[in-house]
Amino acid sequence: MTLDLRLVRAVAFDLDGTLVDSAPDIQHALNEALKNEGLQYFDLDQVRGWIGDGPDMLIARALAHQGLNDAEDELRTRLRRWFDAATLAAPLAGGTVYPGIVDLVAGLHRLLPMVAVTNKPTPLARAVLDAAGVLPFLDGVHGADAPALRKPAPAMLLAASExxxxxxxxxxxxGDSEPDMRSAQAAGCPAMLVTWGYGHEKLGGWPDSQRVASPNTCCRRCARRAPAANRFATPRRPSCPLAEGPPSRSS
Known part of the structure; x- marks a missing residue:
């Protein structure tokens, strides 16, 4: 199936693995929490494979990996508090904004309203987006502040569109992962799978026409149909600086 962007009037971005490579910061926050409770901690490659379902599931996977599937709720609550504190103290200290992302959102901001829709809780998501320099370009941040909201559930996308x-x-x-794509399907949204993130390898059957290999390509594809939905009276296309040369790395 070909991705038809002619009807698109807004864009929702996933956060981790789509806008930012936050795996080092997530690993740091998780390990700080685990160390504070005297538990085993994990290397970056291990943690990267657990990213995508929010901090509660991340903590659950870390506990399960050390045989603590039945850990008490009090321990899980303490771990989550440590995790949140470590994230807010250094939201993007070790991670980076993917090259070209700031150009992408700055360009599309001229044309389309945009939101972040993420399985991170909203306060943590806003802190990371602010540190990334992306928050000023967004019209809203929808985080999974309750388990029922987590992608692949459609609730956050439906709330964002409303x-x-x-x-x-x-x-x-x-987005970059299966929860992003399944959430879009459940909500009735078109979806674009980015291949620079964490989870796209698990979606080998996803149509090539719905994959995008760089923020530059994403910008161009959205910009082709954007004048019809321009938020301004006089249509303007995003500059998409990546189209004129190699990407500049943002941090």
């Missing part, structure tokens, strides 16, 4: 005043079929979901 907030922006568009139909779900008019909002493009851009």
């Amino acid at each position: 907030r922006l005043g568009v139909q779900p079929r008019q909002m493009l979901m851009v």
Whole structure:
């Protein structure tokens, strides 16, 4: 199936693995929490494979990996508090914004309303987006502040489309993992799978027409149809600086 962007009037971005490579910061926050409770901690490659379902599931996987599937709720609560504190203290100290992302969101901001839709809780997500320099370009941040909201559930995408005043079929979901794509399907949103993140390898059957290999390509594809939905009276296309040369690394 070909991805049809003609109806798109807004864009929803995933955060971890889509806008930022936050795996080093997530590893740091998780290990700080585990160390504070005298538990085993983990290397970056291990933690990277656990990213995508929010901090509660991340902690559950870390506990399960050391035989603590039945850990008491009090321990899980303490670990989550340590994790949140470590994240807020250094939201993007070790991670980076993917090359070209700031150019992408700055360019599309001229044309389309954008939101972040993430399985991170909203306060943590806003802290990371602010540190990344992306927050000023967004019209909202929808985080999974309750388990029922987590992608692949459609609730956050439906709330985001309602907030922006568009139909779900008019909002493009851009993400790197199966929960992103399944959430889009459940909500009735078109979806674009980025291949620079963490989870796209698990979606080998996802159509090539719905994959995008760089922020530059994402910008170009969205910009081709954007004048019809321009938030300004006079249509303007995003500059997409990546189109004129190699990406500049943001940090």
